Structures are given as C-alpha cells and as structure tokens.
Amino acid sequence: MAQMVPLISRRACLRAVGGPRIIHVWPWSRSIQTSACVSAFKDIFIKEGDLNKRPSQLEIQHKGLPENTPTLAERLRRGSSSPFYNPDPKDGYYKGKTGTVRDYMEDVHLGEIFREGFQQIRKDLSMLKDEILADPCEMVPNENEYRPFWCFKPDEDLQDHWVTTCDSDWGEGYSKCELTRSKTGRGYFSGELSTRVPKDGRIVRSGYCNLRTAIILRSFARRAELKFQYYTAFRIRIRGDGRPYYMNVHLNNRYDIYYNDLWSFPIHTRGGPYWQEVTIPFSKFFLSVKSFLMDDQERFDSTIVNGVSFTLKDDVDGPFALEVDEIGLVNMPEVTDDNFDYESYILPEPGFNQKM
Incomplete structure (x- = not known):
C-alpha cells in the first residue's frame, strides 16, 4: 500500500x-x-x-x-x-x-546561557543607572542650535552602528553595496545598482541599495525611542556622485497597521569634490507605505524615532558612491510642530456625482 x-x-x-x-x-x-x-x-x-x-x-x-x-x-x-x-x-x-x-543559539549550552546572562545583567544595570541619573534639561537645545547625532568616529566599528541591505541580499536582484571608510575617515557608502529582474516568475521590479542606522538599544534590550521633539529639522553633511538619494525616517510603531509606514525626502547630490550641507525640516518628509505614496499625509511623530536611512533606487544601472560625514539635528524656531508642507486628499466615493 x-x-x-x-x-x-x-x-x-x-x-x-x-x-x-x-x-x-x-x-x-x-x-x-x-x-x-x-x-x-x-x-x-x-x-x-x-x-x-x-x-x-x-x-x-x-x-x-x-x-x-x-x-x-x-x-x-x-x-x-x-x-x-x-x-x-x-x-x-x-x-x-x-x-x-x-x-543563532540552537546548540548553546544552558550553563553558558546563565553565565552570559549574569554578565549582561551587570551591564544593563549600569546602563539603567546612567539613564536614571541623566539630566533631562541637557536634551533641550537653544534656538538654532545644532547637535550632531550620528557621526563616523575613527575608533568605532561601522558594522556596530550601520547596516547595509540591497536586493541581492534576499535573492531578489543583483545590486551590491557596502560601507567602508573613505580616505578622510568618513563613511563611504558605495556599490553598483542593477535593475535586472531575476527570471523567477515572482519578482517584477528590482534595484535598490540601502544604508540604515542600527537600532539603538537601552538597558535590558529595550528599543530606544529617540526624543526628537525638541528639534525641528535634520542637518546632514554629505558628498555624493550626482545621483538622487532618499533620506528616510523610521519610527518605533507599536501597532501592526503602522509597521510599513515610512517618511522620506529626496536628496539631490551635486557631485564633485565639494561637501554639501543639507537641512531638511521635519515637515518636508512625506508618508509612504511599501513605496506607495499616501493620499492622506501626516507629519511623523518625533518622539518615537528609532533611526534613519539612505536609499538609492533611481532605476539607473551603474556604480554609485555617497560619502557621509555626520547627521545631526537643529532647532529652527521658524518651523513649528503645526507646520506641514503637504496637502491631504480624500478620494471621492464611487458614484458620488450621481447623488447630487
């Protein structure tokens, strides 16, 4: 049988x-x-x-x-x-x-878990002490004050603070990217973009490279929510190759319907040997979900930010390079929490003109 x-x-x-x-x-x-x-x-x-x-x-x-x-x-x-x-x-x-x-811990012995766990508890308690004793007044900036937040320090490991991804990492494309240090010690995001689509019958569009800040953890492996409510704009210092990049803001959303929300703004690099300083108010970032622009726009919540990223997806095959010096925040008094630079549209219901 x-x-x-x-x-x-x-x-x-x-x-x-x-x-x-x-x-x-x-x-x-x-x-x-x-x-x-x-x-x-x-x-x-x-x-x-x-x-x-x-x-x-x-x-x-x-x-x-x-x-x-x-x-x-x-x-x-x-x-x-x-x-x-x-x-x-x-x-x-x-x-x-x-x-x-x-x-990654399928073959880890139970005794090793307890030993490393107690060592981690000591580190977390020390971090918790620093968090409790931190002065909240130091977080409040003056008017037009600029504070760098993400910098490429010479003694830090890039892989601990930055993450690169592209379509080839998931078997869905042929793009390549990496993050290294430039000759001047800054972050050098480079690679080759390819819009070639794999012939697997599933992928219909391909070609992106992304550089994202690593998720910052607080004590006891809690995701840090960066308190940016005292600032009104990002200020970045970059040197590009003339290609357009997107700067994205990621939030620590707690509800599943907001998991794919992403706020973006295009950055048009000039190319050449000179550095470019770009200031982007929070009100300039527009909302999209899975690369679809939303008709109902809203400003992102600056109290639950957990990282930023740079994305290249201009549908142009070839090499690229973006050198990043630092990413900071600035308190611009002319930009308030009520400012938002985009209109929202409510799509009419089907047959609305027949009801008139």
Whole structure:
C-alpha cells in the first residue's frame, strides 16, 4: 500500500518555518470551471517536504538566477499579506527560520546561557543607572542650535552602528553595496545598482541599495525611542556622485497597521569634490507605505524615532558612491510642530456625482 504524503495548509507551513500566520485568499481570478476550482483547492495545501525546495543549480545557472534564490517557505513568508492584520514587522525579510536569537543559539549550552546572562545583567544595570541619573534639561537645545547625532568616529566599528541591505541580499536582484571608510575617515557608502529582474516568475521590479542606522538599544534590550521633539529639522553633511538619494525616517510603531509606514525626502547630490550641507525640516518628509505614496499625509511623530536611512533606487544601472560625514539635528524656531508642507486628499466615493 502506497504511503500517504502528509499535507499541511499554508498557515501550518508558516508555523513550521516560524513565520507569520496567514489566511489563504481564494484565487477568484480563475475562471469558474470544475478543473479550475479543483486546482484552486489544491493551491491551499503544500507538501511539508516542499518547504525547503528551490530551483535546481542547473536552472539557476541556465536562467542566471541569484545563488541565494529564496526557498518556497521564504516566498510564502514574504508574500503573505492581509488588509486587517500584519503579524511580522519585517514582512518575512530576515535570516533564519524565526528571525530571532533562537536561530543563532540552537546548540548553546544552558550553563553558558546563565553565565552570559549574569554578565549582561551587570551591564544593563549600569546602563539603567546612567539613564536614571541623566539630566533631562541637557536634551533641550537653544534656538538654532545644532547637535550632531550620528557621526563616523575613527575608533568605532561601522558594522556596530550601520547596516547595509540591497536586493541581492534576499535573492531578489543583483545590486551590491557596502560601507567602508573613505580616505578622510568618513563613511563611504558605495556599490553598483542593477535593475535586472531575476527570471523567477515572482519578482517584477528590482534595484535598490540601502544604508540604515542600527537600532539603538537601552538597558535590558529595550528599543530606544529617540526624543526628537525638541528639534525641528535634520542637518546632514554629505558628498555624493550626482545621483538622487532618499533620506528616510523610521519610527518605533507599536501597532501592526503602522509597521510599513515610512517618511522620506529626496536628496539631490551635486557631485564633485565639494561637501554639501543639507537641512531638511521635519515637515518636508512625506508618508509612504511599501513605496506607495499616501493620499492622506501626516507629519511623523518625533518622539518615537528609532533611526534613519539612505536609499538609492533611481532605476539607473551603474556604480554609485555617497560619502557621509555626520547627521545631526537643529532647532529652527521658524518651523513649528503645526507646520506641514503637504496637502491631504480624500478620494471621492464611487458614484458620488450621481447623488447630487
């Protein structure tokens, strides 16, 4: 008697890989026929042994696919979405099965965990003491006062404070980027942008490189919420190659419907040997969700900022380079919390003109 192959639903397979749970949406695009309905029903189930499958090495070489082409489980994890609930802040884009410390501590001995845990508690208690004794008045700047916040110090490790990502890191493109030190000791973000799309039948657009500040942690591994409410603008000192970059502001959103909110503003670099100082008021940043510009715009909450980033996605293939000296904040009295430079639009309901 033939052995039955175990089948699991999409929701169960995502539990197995540690990803978010989703509810399968019926593919109504199929024509209502018997064979199509049967095929649609089969789409709900996936064999458990197929989760780690990916194109063969021969197919990867023949089609020129990235060597790290995602597996079926990774595709399901990244492609899951719901208009009502978003359980994963990273939308499935993380290394390992769960995207947590469990992926890197599978073989760690229990005694080692306790030993390192007690050492970490001492460090956290020392950090907590400094946080309690910190003078809150020092956070309040004077008018037009500038304070540098992210700087490239000669004695710091770049990988501890900055993170670079591009489409090739996830097997979804061919762009490359890295962060090194320039001859003058500043941060040198460089690489090559490629808009070539992998022929995997899933990716329709590619080509981006990103440089992001690492998440700052407070005592006991709490995410630090940078209190920028006393400032009104960013001031950065950069030297580019003439290409446009986006500066993005990331917030520590607590609710799932805001996970993909991103505030951005374009920076047009001049190129050449001279440094460029750019001042961007908070009111200039516009809201987008998954690269879609929102019709209802609002200013970002400056009390829950947890980082900034620079993104290159100008659809122009070729090398790029952006040298960053420092990123700071300035208190401009002419820019208040009520200032916002964009209008919001409410789209009319279908058939609104027939009700008049």
